[in-house]
Amino acid sequence: MTDPAAHFLPFARPDISEAEVCAVIDALRSGWVTTGPKARAFEEAFSHFLGGAVQAIAVNSATAGLHLALEALGIGPGDEVIAPTLTFTATVEVVRYLGADPVLVDVDPLTLNIDPAKIRAAVTPRTKAIMPVHYGGLSCNMDAILTIAREHGLKVVEDAAHALPTTYQGQLVGQLASDVTVFSFYANKTITTGEGGMAVTRNPQLADRMRVMRLHGMSRDAFDRFTSKTPAWYYEVVAPGFKYNLTDIAAALGLVQLQRLPQFLQRRQHLATRYQKQLAGLPLVLPADAPAGDVHAWHLYVVRLTSSARMGRDELIQALSDRGIGTSVHYVPLHRHPYWRDRYGLSPEQFPHADAAYQSMVSLPLFTAMQDSDQDRVIATLHELLA
Numbered sequence: 498m499t500d501p502a503a504h505f506l507p508f509a510r511p512d513i514s515e516a517e518v519c520a521v522i523d524a525l526r527s528g529w530v531t532t533g534p535k536a537r538a539f540e541e542a543f544s545h546f547l548g549g550a551v552q553a554i555a556v557n558s559a560t561a562g563l564h565l566a567l568e569a570l571g572i573g574p575g576d577e578v579i580a581p582t583l584t585f586t587a588t589v590e591v592v593r594y595l596g597a598d599p600v601l602v603d604v605d606p607l608t609l610n611i612d613p614a615k616i617r618a619a620v621t622p623r624t625k626a627i628m629p630v631h632y633g634g635l636s637c638n639m640d641a642i643l644t645i646a647r648e649h650g651l652k653v654v655e656d657a658a659h660a661l662p663t664t665y666q667g668q669l670v671g672q673l674a675s676d677v678t679v680f681s682f683y684a685n686k687t688i689t690t691g692e693g694g695m696a697v698t699r700n701p702q703l704a705d706r707m708r709v710m711r712l713h714g715m716s717r718d719a720f721d722r723f724t725s726k727t728p729a730w731y732y733e734v735v736a737p738g739f740k741y742n743l744t745d746i747a748a749a750l751g752l753v754q755l756q757r758l759p760q761f762l763q764r765r766q767h768l769a770t771r772y773q774k775q776l777a778g779l780p781l782v783l784p785a786d787a788p789a790g791d792v793h794a795w796h797l798y799v800v801r802l803t804s805s806a807r808m809g810r811d812e813l814i815q816a817l818s819d820r821g822i823g824t825s826v827h828y829v830p831l832h833r834h835p836y837w838r839d840r841y842g843l844s845p846e847q848f849p850h851a852d853a854a855y856q857s858m859v860s861l862p863l864f865t866a867m868q869d870s871d872q873d874r875v876i877a878t879l880h881e882l883l884a
């Protein structure tokens with residue numbers, strides 16, 4: 498018998514080609530390793546990718562970008578920010594950084610995206626912002642969310658960590674009418690810089706504030722615009738900022754990954770389509786496709802066991818692992834984590850759809866460097882275990 502560990506198929510793996518290796522080596526040899534020309538070029542390429550009407554602010558994580566976005570929007574103590582419970586803790590930990598309170602709501606059972614009706618019901622006089630998360634790479638119902646925001650004078654910050662590239666009614670996420678949209682370049686995301694992120698906005702005031710706060714609250718860039726005779730050593734600190742800038746080493750990697758994004762998307766779409774076809778008929782709820790004409794980024798491929806399945810979620814994950822197949826769970830909903838549960842007195846009954854999804858869900862391997870034959874093995878194993 499072959500040792501399954503020798504053939505272990507991970508749930509995700511970054512796709513780094515020789516081009517990225519060369520680009521990083523160039524950055525290292527250039528003598529400029531921190532934020533500089535490569536980071537600037539990455540921002541410009543990213544803005545161009547989104548049609549050029551947005552400013553892009555490169556940061557060292559999406560978490561940093563989300564923090565900067567809420568800070569620039571003036572979110573502070575006493576404010577409430579509405580977000581889904583079925584997300585990574587980073588979405589809302591940044592709300593707490595600013596002393597404000599996240600208000601978690603349930604998701605739509607079909608898409609697993611935040612349910613606009615639940616947002617509407619959660620609005621109070623303290624509500625300042627909504628943070629939709631495009632779960633798995635499928636866009637939220639942005640019309641409904643932006644309508645609620647307009648009606649109540651709320652800001653919208655999109656957590657687009659899964660949504661590169663995702664479209665909503667033909668427009669890319671990042672081009673929509675929200676205030677700020679934040680992408681992640683973490684190792685398992687659709688493109689990676691190791692660690693990194695990008696905040697994009699059409700609002701120049703927000704862009705300026707995020708740029709200043711990204712680097713210690715130093716106003717050098719803004720100051721330069723007024724007095725070009727200022728000596729190079731001079732800067733002014735205008736706020737206690739953060740250290741959130743992206744290095745040129747990471748940006749060099751990101752520039753190549755962004756060029757490869759169209760091929761990455763094609764590969765993800767190919768793999769997702771095969772899963773959709775070949776897992777049909779098993780006791781699984783398969784992920785919702787994007788509406789006709791729209792793009793699903795397929796960052797994740799999340800299936801849910803139906804109640805007629807012959808095994809539960811934990812047993813399935815173990816059986817797959819025993820057969821050399823890695824999976825994950827996205828996510829243990831926030832209402833089940835001790836910090837969020839205890840601080841806000843949350844219980845599963847308040848979030849029936851997210852909680853039921855959590856208890857039955859498995860994220861299957863989906864990454865661009867995965868071979869069709871790897872996927873065939875996942876599909877065959879699921880048939881063996883569940884059919």
Ligand SMILES: *Cc1c(COP(=O)(O)O)cnc(C)c1O
Nearest residue numbers: 558559560585587658681682683
């Ligand atoms: C990955 C992720 C983040 C955080 O991204 P980082 O770049 O690691 O900070 C935030 N929200 C969601 C939904 C994510 O999946």
